[in-house]
Structures are given as C-alpha cells and as structure tokens.
Amino acid sequence: MEHINAIILAAGKGSRMNAAKPKVLQVLSDKTLLGHVLTQAQALCSQVFVVVGFGGDQVRHFFKDDSIHWVGQAEQLGTGHAVQQAMPHIDDDSISLVLYGDVPLIEQSTLEKLTAQVQKSGVALLSVILENPTGYGRIIRQNNQIQAIVEQKDASIEQLKICEVNTGVMAVDSGLLRSYLSKLDSNNTQGEFYLTDIIAMAVGTGKTIASVIVENECEVAGVNDKIQLATLERAFQKNQASQFMQQGLMLRDPARFDCRGNLSFGQDCEIDVNVVLEGDVSIGNNTTIAPNCIIRNTKIGDNVVILPNSLIEDAVIGDGAFIGPFARIRPESKIGNNVKIGNFVEVKKSTIGKGSKISHLSYVGDTVMGEEVNIGAGVITCNYDGVNKHQTTIGDGAFIGSDTQLVAPVVIGKNALIGAGSTITKNAPDNALTLSRAKQSSLKKGIKNHD
Known part of the structure; x- marks a missing residue:
C-alpha cells in the first residue's frame, strides 16, 4: 500500500463541553475521543500528525507517544488552515488521510476503503446520508458525480434539501493536496479557509471525486457537547x-x-x-x-x-x-x-x-x-x-x-x-x-x- 499519513485535526476548544480540559480529552468508554481516532490511524498509517491548538500541551502530555508528530495551530482559521500546518512534514508521493479528533467511532475498514479509492482518482471523500442534514455541508452532485461541497450557511434553499452530507473525512494525494491548499481563500460567511473548497478545485482540474458513503451515521458523528458524547x-x-x-x-x-x-x-x-x-x-x-x-x-x-x-x-x-x-x-x-x-x-x-x-x-x-x-x-x-x-x-x-x-x-x-x-x-x-x-x-x- 502507498505511504499513508494521517492528519488528525484536534485544535478546537470545544466550548460547548463546558469543561476545563480540551474536547478531544473527553472520555468515551475506556479512551479519550482522540485516543479512539489514534487507535484506528496508527493501525493503518505509517505516520500520524495531530494538529493541536487550545490545550495543546495538555493533549501532548496526556498521550506521551513518541510516534505521534504534534503540529501547532496558533490561530484557528478553519480546517484548510489546520491541514496546512502539517503539510511541511509530508512528502508529495503519499496519501494524506484527514481525520478529526472528535469523531471517535470511525472504523478502520471504512478508512481502508477510502484510501484505496485515492489511487484511482487522487481525491476520495467520505459522506453519509442523514434524515436531518441541518448544520452539515451538502454534497453537490451532477450526473451522480461530486462537484462541490457547500456549507450550511452558504447553501441555497434547493441545496439545503440535499440529505447527503460531508463527514469531513477525506483521503487525498499529498501532492495534489498541497497544491489545492495553496489556492484556498477565506471568501465565505465565516471568513475561514475551508478544506472542503478543494473538492471544487479538483473538479475544476478534471478530477473525478471518488466517493464512499458510510452506512452507520454514528461512525462519523462528531462530539460537540455532553449530550452528543452520551449518545455516542x-x-x-x-x-x-x-x-x-x-x-x-x-x-x-x-x-x-x-x-x-x-x-x-x-x-x-x-x-x-x-x-x-x-x-x-x-x-x-x-x-x-x-x-x-x-x-x-x-x-x-x-x-x-x-x-x-x-x-x-x-x-x-x-x-x-x-x-x-x-x-x-x-x-x-x-x-x-x-x-x-x-x-x-x-x-x-x-x-x-x-x-x-x-x-x-x-x-x-x-x-x-x-x-x-x-x-x-x-x-x-x-x-x-x-x-x-x-x-x-x-x-x-x-x-x-x-x-x-x-x-x-x-x-x-x-x-x-x-x-x-x-x-x-x-x-x-x-x-x-x-x-x-x-x-x-x-x-x-x-x-x-x-x-
């Protein structure tokens, strides 16, 4: 298998947790949220990069794992900006797998399917179909091919009716990813650098976006508060x-x-x-x-x-x-x-x-x-x-x-x-x-x- 790098985004404060410790250190079963993600990433990937921000020293101290490459994100300027922090340490001739430290139940088998798609198209996206997609970025398709991802706040009335949503998890040829990230801008309602914008860029250069639709929505559910933590x-x-x-x-x-x-x-x-x-x-x-x-x-x-x-x-x-x-x-x-x-x-x-x-x-x-x-x-x-x-x-x-x-x-x-x-x-x-x-x-x- 081609060399795979995991980039785990774990820089958020998680203010809705109302807790002193970072969100990714909240515990589900016998592990922290980030611990669950690390278990899957370390089993599949040859290198693991964790992007930390709020409470980064706490997170590093908790894991004390020399195999983890810690990357700081001093300002939280969006998911695209977070991934950019890891790219100087990643070779172009590899696959970059983007994961999230607050999405704990992702399965290794799902990640294997996703990374396998990269060799065909260069970009592979994990999506899920939700009965209530409110709050999630919508997957825009044409002739069944993914064309773009539109965030909730930027979506039109018609686009808001779409039930297939972005999970945020993607696998991308690292050379392509570096090129796309350099072209991101913050021209959106949040003023952030969206990682999801690289999908439209890839389509614009003639790339077909490979798609894996996960069946169990709990597998890609994120944790933002104690209610969601208890649900998972x-x-x-x-x-x-x-x-x-x-x-x-x-x-x-x-x-x-x-x-x-x-x-x-x-x-x-x-x-x-x-x-x-x-x-x-x-x-x-x-x-x-x-x-x-x-x-x-x-x-x-x-x-x-x-x-x-x-x-x-x-x-x-x-x-x-x-x-x-x-x-x-x-x-x-x-x-x-x-x-x-x-x-x-x-x-x-x-x-x-x-x-x-x-x-x-x-x-x-x-x-x-x-x-x-x-x-x-x-x-x-x-x-x-x-x-x-x-x-x-x-x-x-x-x-x-x-x-x-x-x-x-x-x-x-x-x-x-x-x-x-x-x-x-x-x-x-x-x-x-x-x-x-x-x-x-x-x-x-x-x-x-x-x-």
Whole structure:
C-alpha cells in the first residue's frame, strides 16, 4: 500500500463541553475521543500528525507517544488552515488521510476503503446520508458525480434539501493536496479557509471525486457537547453488547451493560443489569454476575457466582468462588477455588486459600490465608500501625471466632481456634484454642490465654 499519513485535526476548544480540559480529552468508554481516532490511524498509517491548538500541551502530555508528530495551530482559521500546518512534514508521493479528533467511532475498514479509492482518482471523500442534514455541508452532485461541497450557511434553499452530507473525512494525494491548499481563500460567511473548497478545485482540474458513503451515521458523528458524547457512548456500548451476545454471552438487558475495556468470556456466562466492566476482564465458563457490580482488571474462573452490588478490582477469582452481595475485593487479591466472600466483606492484597469462608462483615488485608479457614462475623486484620503495613498469616483449617482482631504481624497456626471477641497480638499455635479474655470454668487443658 502507498505511504499513508494521517492528519488528525484536534485544535478546537470545544466550548460547548463546558469543561476545563480540551474536547478531544473527553472520555468515551475506556479512551479519550482522540485516543479512539489514534487507535484506528496508527493501525493503518505509517505516520500520524495531530494538529493541536487550545490545550495543546495538555493533549501532548496526556498521550506521551513518541510516534505521534504534534503540529501547532496558533490561530484557528478553519480546517484548510489546520491541514496546512502539517503539510511541511509530508512528502508529495503519499496519501494524506484527514481525520478529526472528535469523531471517535470511525472504523478502520471504512478508512481502508477510502484510501484505496485515492489511487484511482487522487481525491476520495467520505459522506453519509442523514434524515436531518441541518448544520452539515451538502454534497453537490451532477450526473451522480461530486462537484462541490457547500456549507450550511452558504447553501441555497434547493441545496439545503440535499440529505447527503460531508463527514469531513477525506483521503487525498499529498501532492495534489498541497497544491489545492495553496489556492484556498477565506471568501465565505465565516471568513475561514475551508478544506472542503478543494473538492471544487479538483473538479475544476478534471478530477473525478471518488466517493464512499458510510452506512452507520454514528461512525462519523462528531462530539460537540455532553449530550452528543452520551449518545455516542450508548451507541458504542450497544454495538459491543450485540457482538458479545453473538459470541454467546447472555446479557439480561444489553441496554444496561457497559464494557469500558477488553472482555473475554467462556460458555454459558450470564451478566445481569447495570454491570460495569473496566480494563481487562476475563470470565471463565458458567459464571454468573448479578446486578449492579463493578469489575475492573480481573480474571474470573469457571462456575463463579458474583452477587449484587459487589466491587472487584485488580484481582483473581478462582473456580467455584461465591462473592457477595456487597463484597469488595481490592487490588492484588487472589481468591482461591470454592472460596466464599460474603456480604459486607472487604479483602485487600490478600491470598485466600481453597475452600475458605469469610461470610459476613469482615476486613482482611495484607493476609496469606490457608485452605478451609473459617472467618467469623466481624473479624478484622489490623494491618496498619499508622506508619507501615504488616502481614497476617492464617494456617489451613483455622477457625477465627466472631468479632476478633488479628493485630499484624501475627501468625495463626494450622487448625487453630481463636475464641470470639479476642484481640490477638501474638502468634497462635497449631491445634489449640487461643483467646484474650478472662478465664472461664469451661476452659479445657491446652488453652493458651493471652492475658
């Protein structure tokens, strides 16, 4: 394929966003608007130029990508002027693909079709047919051939009836583009240099304008305010949800599901309403996620049940685990196979061994827990001394009675029994009862009392 340069126009302030940061840094799903465009451009083009103006330093700092060529546009004098800023860095023997930093859902397949047309005619234009074309430049055709683009404010009454509109996206032989740009003027109602004027110039020199009409209008929709951003977010999520369901994922209501990242899943998985997945999430076979859960950067095994209102982030959930409701699994936690993490339980930076149970109202942090451990209601690990975090180790088969505090660093032995209501500050031996309260007449031999 001929050498392709992407020129992404991202210099606008986006005042209708009513936001401090530049419009192209607004987020759709898991990426900024400009990030979506860059993904497609970098996959197709050998060089990517981004024209920035308002907040340009913010935009550069956000991406920190050495492969991007940043070009400044100090004055916003129109799209033609913006493209001119990139041309000194572009060879004539190439294709220039003009994209927009606030048009995030453009597909690579569409751009491939468009650039392929340039070799035939030198100029290829992407258009779309809208039921309501108000505000867009109209495509003027004669004998089905594109003759010009007329902006809304410059269009006649007859031209305003045309429903085929310019998307702004075009691919042009770079040598031709340089020649046309040098002839632009600002003799229009806006007093700007319109990139679209090069179409009439090309026609005037005998060029036939190649045309690609995009079918999905969301693919070429721009974002100017928060309403349009939300509209495209839903379109993006609806498209993802449809793809997932076609691949076998059961979504109880695809309109109430968000995936803001990458999702992989096995067979017979079900996700209920208002679940949000972020980052990289993988789900095994026959796993169910109940309503109102947020799961971020997590690997979930087979036959897992996640009950409502649970938050899981940067964790690994083993096969057969049972999580929630109202559970919080914090980063660097590894939940073993067949573990139960019950209601109002928080686990942080801990490994929970196979078959262990933390059923109610507990906090377990910086802990290595063995297999078949039972943690009673209200148990907490006191892992922070005000300066440093310390580790708690709990051996296989241990039973921690309700309302117990384990003051780290501390080791609870295998098959140890910790009496309810204890505050354990010293290591507890294997196979023995340990508690910290007054002796009772029913206590038997082998008890170690911390008092």
